Amino acid sequence: MQVLKMLRSFRYAIAGLHFLLAENNARFHLLSAIIVLLTGFYLKISAVEWTIIIMQIGLILAVETINTSIEKLCDFVSVEYHQLIGKVKDLAAAAVLIVSIVAVIVGIIIFLPKILSKF
Ligand SMILES: Nc1ncnc2c1ncn2[C@@H]1O[C@H](COP(=O)(O)OP(=O)(O)OP(=O)(O)O)[C@@H](O)[C@H]1O
Numbered sequence: 726m727q728v729l730k731m732l733r734s735f736r737y738a739i740a741g742l743h744f745l746l747a748e749n750n751a752r753f754h755l756l757s758a759i760i761v762l763l764t765g766f767y768l769k770i771s772a773v774e775w776t777i778i779i780m781q782i783g784l785i786l787a788v789e790t791i792n793t794s795i796e797k798l799c800d801f802v803s804v805e806y807h808q809l810i811g812k813v814k815d816l817a818a819a820a821v822l823i824v825s826i827v828a829v830i831v832g833i834i835i836f837l838p839k840i841l842s843k844f
Contacts, residue, residue: 745790750821754789758782761832768839778835781828788824792817 745751765778795817803810 741790745793748793751786751789751793754785758786764836768836770835770839774835777831781824781831785821785824785828788820792821 746755761778761782765775770778796814799810799814
């Protein structure tokens, strides 16, 4: 019974992933993740570096998913312009911006020395 419930929740989560992939921002993040993974293979990064990079990618995709979810909820709650809805959406977008900036910095720290050493 418990296993069936878990499987059903998993199916809903997969449906959520489909909704997410319909969003342009999420597609951009996914494409960026693929480029970062390919760069990691090319530059032969270490196991620790892979762990950090994969954690960054997971964090961005998870925060983007929550941001998209908040946007949808806001659109349902208020179709009309409302200052507070604007604030909520801006805050959710800020969360994505924060993790993205951190990921770029982490990417620079890991990849830049390896790229420079190729020249
Ligand atoms: N109902 C609203 N009331 C007030 N401000 C809003 C409202 N809807 C959107 N905004 C403002 O417009 C910005 C962009 O909102 P929007 O819903 O278009 O998000 P988005 O980041 O462009 O996402 P997407 O392109 O994925 O739909 C929000 O961050 C907010 O400042």
